[in-house]
Amino acid sequence: MKDKRSPSQLEALWKEDDMVDGEKVRAMVVIMRTNGCCWVKHGGCTMCGYREASLREVSEDDLGKQLEQALSKYKDEPFVKIYTSGSFLDDNEIPPAVRERILDAFSGCKRILFESRPEFITTESVAGLPKNVTVALGLESSNPDVLETSVHKGFTPDDIRRAGLLLKENGLGVRTYLLLKPPFMTEAMAIRDAVQSARFADEFSDEISINPLNVQRATYVERLWKRGEFRSPWIWSLVDVFRQLSGTVDSRLMSSPSGGGAMRGVHNCGKCDRDLLDAIERFSFNQDPRELDVSCGCISKWHAYMESENLLGSPADLDRDFENELTLRE
DSSP states (O other): OOOOOOOOSSSSSEEEEEEEEEEEEEEEEEOOOOSOOGGGTTTOTTTOOOGGGGOOOOHHHHHHHHHHHHOOOOHOOEEEEEOSSOOOTTTTTSSSHHHHHHHHTTTTTTTTEOOOOOOOOOOOHHSSSSSSSEEEEEEEEEEEHIIIIIIIIIHHHHHHHHHHHHHHHHEEEEEEEESSSSSTTOOOHHHHHHHHHHHHHHOOOOOOEEEOOOTTSSHHHHHHHHHSOOOOOHHHOOOOOHHHHHOOOOSSOOOTTTTTTTSSSSSSSSSSHHHHHHHHHHHHHOGGGGOOOOTHHHHHHHHHHHHHHHHTTSSSSSHHHHHHHHHHHO
Protein backbone atom coordinates (compact mmCIF):
# COMPACT_ATOMS: atom_id res chain seq x y z
CA MET A 1 0.00 0.00 0.00
CA LYS A 2 1.39 3.37 -1.02
CA ASP A 3 2.16 5.80 1.79
CA LYS A 4 -0.12 8.80 1.23
CA ARG A 5 1.66 11.05 3.72
CA SER A 6 3.34 14.07 2.20
CA PRO A 7 7.09 14.46 2.78
CA SER A 8 6.59 18.22 2.93
CA GLN A 9 4.11 18.02 5.82
CA LEU A 10 5.00 17.85 9.52
CA GLU A 11 4.16 14.61 11.30
CA ALA A 12 2.72 16.53 14.25
CA LEU A 13 2.87 19.81 16.18
CA TRP A 14 1.48 20.76 19.59
CA LYS A 15 2.07 23.00 22.59
CA GLU A 16 2.85 21.86 26.15
CA ASP A 17 4.45 23.02 29.40
CA ASP A 18 8.14 22.60 30.19
CA MET A 19 10.93 24.40 32.05
CA VAL A 20 13.34 27.17 31.07
CA ASP A 21 15.75 28.67 33.60
CA GLY A 22 13.78 27.22 36.49
CA GLU A 23 10.44 28.61 35.29
CA LYS A 24 7.43 26.79 33.88
CA VAL A 25 6.78 27.99 30.31
CA ARG A 26 4.92 27.01 27.16
CA ALA A 27 6.86 24.97 24.64
CA MET A 28 6.17 24.22 21.00
CA VAL A 29 6.81 20.59 20.01
CA VAL A 30 7.54 19.84 16.36
CA ILE A 31 7.72 16.31 14.92
CA MET A 32 9.41 16.35 11.51
CA ARG A 33 9.15 13.73 8.81
CA THR A 34 12.63 12.71 7.72
CA ASN A 35 14.41 9.85 5.97
CA GLY A 36 14.55 8.13 9.34
CA CYS A 37 16.94 6.90 11.97
CA CYS A 38 20.19 5.44 10.67
CA TRP A 39 20.00 2.65 13.27
CA VAL A 40 16.85 1.20 11.68
CA LYS A 41 19.08 -0.23 8.95
CA HIS A 42 20.67 -2.36 11.66
CA GLY A 43 17.38 -3.55 13.12
CA GLY A 44 16.54 -0.55 15.29
CA CYS A 45 15.62 -0.55 18.97
CA THR A 46 13.25 -3.18 20.33
CA MET A 47 10.69 -0.67 21.64
CA CYS A 48 10.87 2.10 19.02
CA GLY A 49 7.98 2.61 16.64
CA TYR A 50 9.04 6.04 15.47
CA ARG A 51 10.07 4.63 12.11
CA GLU A 52 6.37 5.12 11.32
CA ALA A 53 7.09 8.86 11.19
CA SER A 54 9.79 8.32 8.56
CA LEU A 55 9.56 8.38 4.79
CA ARG A 56 12.04 7.03 2.28
CA GLU A 57 12.76 10.18 0.33
CA VAL A 58 12.49 13.55 2.06
CA SER A 59 14.32 16.35 0.25
CA GLU A 60 15.84 19.55 1.61
CA ASP A 61 12.96 21.40 -0.01
CA ASP A 62 10.48 19.17 1.85
CA LEU A 63 12.20 19.88 5.15
CA GLY A 64 12.17 23.60 4.37
CA LYS A 65 8.40 23.48 3.84
CA GLN A 66 7.99 21.65 7.14
CA LEU A 67 9.97 24.44 8.82
CA GLU A 68 7.65 27.01 7.26
CA GLN A 69 4.66 25.17 8.73
CA ALA A 70 6.26 25.17 12.16
CA LEU A 71 6.99 28.88 11.95
CA SER A 72 3.38 29.59 10.98
CA LYS A 73 2.31 28.05 14.31
CA TYR A 74 5.06 29.63 16.39
CA LYS A 75 3.74 32.19 18.86
CA ASP A 76 7.03 33.24 20.48
CA GLU A 77 7.14 30.30 22.86
CA PRO A 78 10.44 30.49 24.79
CA PHE A 79 11.05 26.75 24.33
CA VAL A 80 11.00 24.83 21.03
CA LYS A 81 11.48 21.06 20.78
CA ILE A 82 12.32 19.62 17.39
CA TYR A 83 12.04 15.86 17.08
CA THR A 84 12.80 13.59 14.16
CA SER A 85 12.60 9.81 14.08
CA GLY A 86 16.36 9.66 14.62
CA SER A 87 19.15 12.20 15.11
CA PHE A 88 18.95 15.92 14.38
CA LEU A 89 22.75 15.96 13.98
CA ASP A 90 22.75 13.18 11.36
CA ASP A 91 23.54 14.91 8.03
CA ASN A 92 21.63 12.21 6.12
CA GLU A 93 18.49 12.99 8.11
CA ILE A 94 18.82 16.76 8.55
CA PRO A 95 21.31 18.20 6.02
CA PRO A 96 23.65 20.88 7.47
CA ALA A 97 22.05 23.69 5.47
CA VAL A 98 18.58 22.77 6.76
CA ARG A 99 19.86 22.37 10.30
CA GLU A 100 21.35 25.86 10.15
CA ARG A 101 18.05 27.28 8.87
CA ILE A 102 16.10 25.65 11.69
CA LEU A 103 18.46 26.85 14.41
CA ASP A 104 18.54 30.36 12.92
CA ALA A 105 14.75 30.44 12.70
CA PHE A 106 14.43 29.84 16.44
CA SER A 107 17.55 31.71 17.54
CA GLY A 108 15.41 34.17 19.47
CA CYS A 109 13.89 31.60 21.82
CA LYS A 110 15.51 30.83 25.13
CA ARG A 111 15.80 27.10 24.59
CA ILE A 112 15.86 24.65 21.67
CA LEU A 113 15.89 20.90 22.26
CA PHE A 114 16.61 18.10 19.82
CA GLU A 115 17.74 14.46 20.01
CA SER A 116 20.88 12.79 18.74
CA ARG A 117 22.66 9.48 18.95
CA PRO A 118 26.17 9.84 20.41
CA GLU A 119 28.06 9.00 17.22
CA PHE A 120 26.93 12.33 15.73
CA ILE A 121 28.08 14.34 18.73
CA THR A 122 31.64 15.28 17.88
CA THR A 123 33.95 18.21 18.57
CA GLU A 124 33.14 19.53 15.09
CA SER A 125 29.35 19.13 15.24
CA VAL A 126 29.08 20.60 18.73
CA ALA A 127 31.35 23.61 18.16
CA GLY A 128 28.90 25.43 15.91
CA LEU A 129 25.77 24.91 17.99
CA PRO A 130 24.17 27.98 19.60
CA LYS A 131 24.23 28.14 23.40
CA ASN A 132 20.45 27.93 23.72
CA VAL A 133 20.60 24.28 22.59
CA THR A 134 19.79 21.29 24.79
CA VAL A 135 20.62 17.89 23.31
CA ALA A 136 18.51 14.92 24.41
CA LEU A 137 20.45 11.67 24.74
CA GLY A 138 18.61 8.33 24.72
CA LEU A 139 20.78 6.44 27.19
CA GLU A 140 17.87 4.17 28.31
CA SER A 141 20.09 2.18 30.71
CA SER A 142 23.59 2.36 32.14
CA ASN A 143 23.84 -1.43 32.02
CA PRO A 144 25.73 -2.48 28.84
CA ASP A 145 23.97 -5.86 28.73
CA VAL A 146 20.55 -4.23 28.89
CA LEU A 147 21.48 -1.84 26.08
CA GLU A 148 22.76 -4.66 23.90
CA THR A 149 20.22 -7.41 24.59
CA SER A 150 17.00 -5.80 25.82
CA VAL A 151 17.06 -2.53 23.89
CA HIS A 152 19.47 -3.23 20.99
CA LYS A 153 20.65 0.37 21.13
CA GLY A 154 23.85 0.06 19.14
CA PHE A 155 26.09 1.98 21.53
CA THR A 156 27.40 1.69 25.08
CA PRO A 157 26.80 3.78 28.22
CA ASP A 158 30.35 5.10 27.88
CA ASP A 159 29.48 6.41 24.40
CA ILE A 160 26.67 8.46 25.91
CA ARG A 161 28.86 9.63 28.79
CA ARG A 162 31.49 10.88 26.32
CA ALA A 163 28.86 12.73 24.33
CA GLY A 164 27.25 14.22 27.43
CA LEU A 165 30.52 15.49 28.86
CA LEU A 166 31.49 16.99 25.48
CA LEU A 167 28.19 18.85 25.32
CA LYS A 168 28.62 20.17 28.85
CA GLU A 169 32.20 21.28 28.12
CA ASN A 170 30.80 23.36 25.25
CA GLY A 171 28.21 25.06 27.44
CA LEU A 172 25.23 23.16 26.05
CA GLY A 173 22.34 21.59 27.95
CA VAL A 174 21.81 17.83 28.26
CA ARG A 175 18.55 15.99 28.85
CA THR A 176 19.04 12.25 29.31
CA TYR A 177 16.26 9.76 28.61
CA LEU A 178 16.06 6.56 30.63
CA LEU A 179 13.74 3.66 29.88
CA LEU A 180 11.72 2.24 32.75
CA LYS A 181 11.26 -1.50 32.23
CA PRO A 182 12.99 -2.62 29.04
CA PRO A 183 11.85 -6.06 27.85
CA PHE A 184 12.90 -9.17 29.82
CA MET A 185 12.98 -7.24 33.12
CA THR A 186 10.78 -7.81 36.13
CA GLU A 187 9.28 -4.78 37.84
CA ALA A 188 11.86 -4.86 40.65
CA MET A 189 14.75 -5.22 38.19
CA ALA A 190 13.41 -2.27 36.20
CA ILE A 191 13.26 -0.06 39.29
CA ARG A 192 16.84 -0.91 40.28
CA ASP A 193 18.09 -0.35 36.74
CA ALA A 194 16.41 3.05 36.42
CA VAL A 195 17.80 4.25 39.75
CA GLN A 196 21.33 3.05 38.93
CA SER A 197 21.12 4.56 35.44
CA ALA A 198 20.01 7.94 36.79
CA ARG A 199 22.94 8.05 39.18
CA PHE A 200 25.26 7.26 36.24
CA ALA A 201 23.69 9.97 34.07
CA ASP A 202 23.67 12.64 36.76
CA GLU A 203 27.33 13.47 36.07
CA PHE A 204 26.64 14.85 32.59
CA SER A 205 22.92 15.73 32.69
CA ASP A 206 20.89 18.82 33.51
CA GLU A 207 17.67 16.83 33.35
CA ILE A 208 16.88 13.14 33.56
CA SER A 209 13.62 11.99 32.03
CA ILE A 210 12.37 8.59 33.19
CA ASN A 211 10.29 7.19 30.33
CA PRO A 212 8.11 4.19 31.20
CA LEU A 213 8.03 1.83 28.24
CA ASN A 214 4.96 2.43 26.07
CA VAL A 215 4.12 -0.47 23.75
CA GLN A 216 4.34 1.02 20.25
CA ARG A 217 2.97 -0.63 17.16
CA ALA A 218 5.04 -2.81 14.83
CA THR A 219 7.83 -3.31 17.39
CA TYR A 220 9.49 -6.32 18.94
CA VAL A 221 8.09 -5.29 22.32
CA GLU A 222 4.57 -5.31 20.88
CA ARG A 223 5.02 -8.93 19.85
CA LEU A 224 6.07 -9.80 23.39
CA TRP A 225 3.13 -7.82 24.80
CA LYS A 226 0.60 -9.54 22.54
CA ARG A 227 1.89 -12.93 23.68
CA GLY A 228 1.54 -11.93 27.33
CA GLU A 229 5.31 -11.89 27.82
CA PHE A 230 5.52 -8.22 28.75
CA ARG A 231 3.51 -5.86 30.94
CA SER A 232 4.08 -2.12 30.80
CA PRO A 233 5.37 -0.85 34.16
CA TRP A 234 3.18 0.09 37.09
CA ILE A 235 2.88 3.77 37.93
CA TRP A 236 3.91 2.77 41.46
CA SER A 237 7.27 1.69 40.02
CA LEU A 238 7.82 5.14 38.50
CA VAL A 239 6.88 6.73 41.83
CA ASP A 240 9.33 4.44 43.63
CA VAL A 241 12.15 5.47 41.26
CA PHE A 242 11.48 9.15 41.95
CA ARG A 243 11.29 8.59 45.71
CA GLN A 244 14.68 6.84 45.71
CA LEU A 245 16.32 9.52 43.56
CA SER A 246 14.74 12.65 45.00
CA GLY A 247 17.31 14.78 46.78
CA THR A 248 20.20 12.50 45.80
CA VAL A 249 20.96 13.78 42.28
CA ASP A 250 21.65 17.27 40.96
CA SER A 251 19.68 16.84 37.73
CA ARG A 252 16.06 17.79 37.44
CA LEU A 253 13.95 14.61 37.51
CA MET A 254 10.99 14.41 35.19
CA SER A 255 8.59 12.15 33.36
CA SER A 256 5.87 12.73 30.78
CA PRO A 257 4.64 9.20 30.09
CA SER A 258 3.28 8.35 26.66
CA GLY A 259 0.10 6.32 26.90
CA GLY A 260 -0.14 6.76 30.65
CA GLY A 261 -3.20 5.01 32.09
CA ALA A 262 -3.66 2.76 29.04
CA MET A 263 -2.83 -0.95 28.86
CA ARG A 264 0.04 -0.23 26.48
CA GLY A 265 1.45 2.44 28.77
CA VAL A 266 2.39 2.82 32.41
CA HIS A 267 -0.72 1.97 34.47
CA ASN A 268 -2.09 0.78 37.79
CA CYS A 269 -5.63 -0.35 38.59
CA GLY A 270 -7.34 2.37 36.58
CA LYS A 271 -8.92 4.12 39.56
CA CYS A 272 -5.77 5.93 40.72
CA ASP A 273 -3.98 6.31 37.39
CA ARG A 274 -5.04 9.88 36.61
CA ASP A 275 -4.34 11.15 40.13
CA LEU A 276 -0.86 9.61 40.14
CA LEU A 277 0.00 10.80 36.64
CA ASP A 278 -1.05 14.33 37.63
CA ALA A 279 1.12 14.03 40.76
CA ILE A 280 4.10 12.94 38.65
CA GLU A 281 3.59 15.95 36.38
CA ARG A 282 3.58 18.31 39.36
CA PHE A 283 6.71 16.63 40.76
CA SER A 284 8.43 17.01 37.39
CA PHE A 285 8.04 20.77 37.68
CA ASN A 286 8.57 21.48 41.39
CA GLN A 287 10.73 18.45 42.43
CA ASP A 288 8.75 18.16 45.69
CA PRO A 289 8.45 14.44 46.61
CA ARG A 290 5.38 15.23 48.72
CA GLU A 291 3.50 15.53 45.44
CA LEU A 292 3.83 11.75 45.14
CA ASP A 293 1.83 11.10 48.32
CA VAL A 294 -1.18 9.59 46.54
CA SER A 295 -2.85 6.54 48.07
CA CYS A 296 -4.73 3.64 46.51
CA GLY A 297 -5.41 0.09 47.64
CA CYS A 298 -3.77 -1.31 44.51
CA ILE A 299 -0.35 -0.57 45.97
CA SER A 300 -0.64 -3.87 47.86
CA LYS A 301 -1.34 -5.63 44.55
CA TRP A 302 1.79 -3.99 43.12
CA HIS A 303 3.87 -5.37 46.00
CA ALA A 304 2.30 -8.81 45.55
CA TYR A 305 2.93 -8.63 41.80
CA MET A 306 6.64 -7.99 42.33
CA GLU A 307 6.90 -10.81 44.88
CA SER A 308 5.22 -13.17 42.41
CA GLU A 309 7.59 -12.14 39.64
CA ASN A 310 10.57 -12.79 41.88
CA LEU A 311 9.24 -16.20 42.91
CA LEU A 312 8.52 -17.23 39.33
CA GLY A 313 11.62 -15.56 37.90
CA SER A 314 9.53 -14.30 35.02
CA PRO A 315 8.72 -10.86 33.54
CA ALA A 316 5.53 -12.20 31.90
CA ASP A 317 2.25 -10.32 32.30
CA LEU A 318 1.00 -12.07 35.43
CA ASP A 319 -2.26 -10.12 35.46
CA ARG A 320 -3.13 -11.45 32.02
CA ASP A 321 -2.04 -14.97 32.94
CA PHE A 322 -4.32 -14.87 35.98
CA GLU A 323 -7.27 -13.60 33.94
CA ASN A 324 -6.70 -16.31 31.31
CA GLU A 325 -6.61 -18.96 34.04
CA LEU A 326 -9.95 -17.76 35.42
CA THR A 327 -11.45 -17.82 31.93
CA LEU A 328 -10.31 -21.42 31.41
CA ARG A 329 -11.80 -22.48 34.73
CA GLU A 330 -15.14 -20.92 33.85
